[in-house]
Amino acid sequence: MVNFQGKFYNAIDAKGRASIPAKFRDELERVFGDNHLVVTEDKSGVVAYPLPVWKEIVAKIEQLPPGQFRDDLYLTTVSPAIECSFDKQGRVQLSQSMREHAGLVGEEREFVAIGVAKKILLMGREQHAQSRAQAQARLDDNPQSRFDLGL
Amino acid sequence: MVNFQGKFYNAIDAKGRASIPAKFRDELERVFGDNHLVVTEDKSGVVAYPLPVWKEIVAKIEQLPPGQFRDDLYLTTVSPAIECSFDKQGRVQLSQSMREHAGLVGEEREFVAIGVAKKILLMGREQHAQSRAQAQARLDDNPQSRFDLGL
């Protein structure tokens, strides 16, 4: 099973291409023998799935009954998705809307790539720092549960 | 089958012509070898269908028994529809009523074009931000379902 892990700081070039860490490309190659990703929007930035994983997700969504939940998923997640592949240097082109969504506009050239099981999260460093701080704060409110896990 | 996807930020010119993303025009060309769209109003803005897709929809609506449901569809969706084609630069003219409906009046020159399977949604950026935020909020209330889909 595919399992991306690790956190990396990489950069986006002036034309909006994000260079994907070699570790992730290797994992993709290892499991799927492939170099395609589907990139879409996410609550806290941009997220990339291997194509086969994405197809499974969409298949499940399409089986949902028509209604608000389904529409919401389409609007936020399914519709913005774009399939893309790496160039020779291991970069993918991110559309303007994604860059904006991930906080990668203007002179912000650095982003964070985080492997989370079968998906890869991408977001601006600023945005990452914020999300991380919020997560940490929530955890701090709950020291017992954390302890119980052995952390 | 036709499948528009991706989200793009484009602009409307001073005369009300909306430039349609090349990706969508390519998809239309690929599937239908055609450059006609039917544009009509929609709950959250303006929506465009390839002509053959639209014809199918109308055919189904016409087979409905006369009554409120049918009348409602006509009033909201069928009647406002206009067939239009791209100019050499890939733009379509939107009537004043559509622009207004999609929140594209005054100095608002930028809009969002979203591919949703066989249709293309167009709406002002303001309007889009709002719809998206609402959808996201509803999804956040429901983390389990999202997880179950593999997202």
Added chain:
DNA sequence: ACGAAAGTGTCAAAAGGTGTCAAAAGGGGC
């Protein structure tokens, strides 16, 4: 019929995206 407003067609400039190369930076083994 005339003028104003809206819509069309077209051009050309600007912006954006792609492919590729080569330099710089980073990491691992010795």
Added chain:
DNA sequence: GCCCCTTTTGACACCTTTTGACACTTTCGT
């Protein structure tokens, strides 16, 4: 620490797409 190989980044040329501009046509009200 140093060298070598891999990865990442910056740069550039080229091509496509988008946008702004302007002239011309149509429509409509008076």
